[in-house]
Amino acid sequence: MTAAESLPIEEFLSSAKSQLIFDVRTPSEFAHAHIPSARNLALFSDEERAVIGTAYKQESREKAIMHGFEFFGPKMKLLVEAALEQSSGKDVLVHCWRGGMRSSAVSWLLNFYGINARTLDGGYKSFRNYALRSFDIPQPLLIIGGKTGSGKTYILNELKKLGEQTIDLESIAEHH
Incomplete structure (x- = not known):
């Protein structure tokens, strides 16, 4: 199984006209801001993300990844079921904050099951920058x-x- 295809922001938004967007960030990240029409399919709870972030800063990247596996493993079936229920098995788009491990993990899982999932290159951060750049265009x-x-x-x-x-x-x- 190869990595999911990663789309630049313009192509991602164009595809979003006909495909469901899953935002795999935590519930509080999603509540703070999200791409219009995106649905939250949180990979980690706020508390789990805090544990992973602390391990990353205080211990190592590898320790943080191990904590991520610990939380991700038991949720794999539930994530696929939730994605299936919401998307009816159709192609989906997935993003996290920077287009890193969280969206890659969920996209891998969905693709492994058989749901075609593509990620947003640069994650929500690229959408945010894209939206901010639009204010520079004279209207x-x-x-x-x-x-x-x-x-x-x-x-x-x-x-x-x-x-x-x-x-x-x-x-x-x-x-x-």
Whole structure:
């Protein structure tokens, strides 16, 4: 069994339009921030991750990996069952924080079972950087102003019908 295919962020997001995303980070990492539409399939609990992280910092990488195996082993069947239930056995996308061991382990497991799983190159961190870079791209902004009754809301509604993004401040403020 070879390593799962790792996708660059653009290809990952394009594939996400038709495939389920599993975020294998801890429940608290997922609750803090996640890719829209992703589902949490946590490999480790928050407590387990703390044990692994402490072992990594205070002992060694190898000790941390052994702790990971200790937690991962008993969960293998449950992870596959949860993935099957949510994905109906269809291809899935998997990511963790940096695109490292957690997503690789879960992708390996799912691929071994027969669910095609691909990972996000660079993990959630690459998605976060991708999203932040989008703010650097200049976006056109058009402000529609005018006196009461001049048709501003009508124009916004027509633009919305054409698929344009609009913000109707009058409606938000409930000024009808």
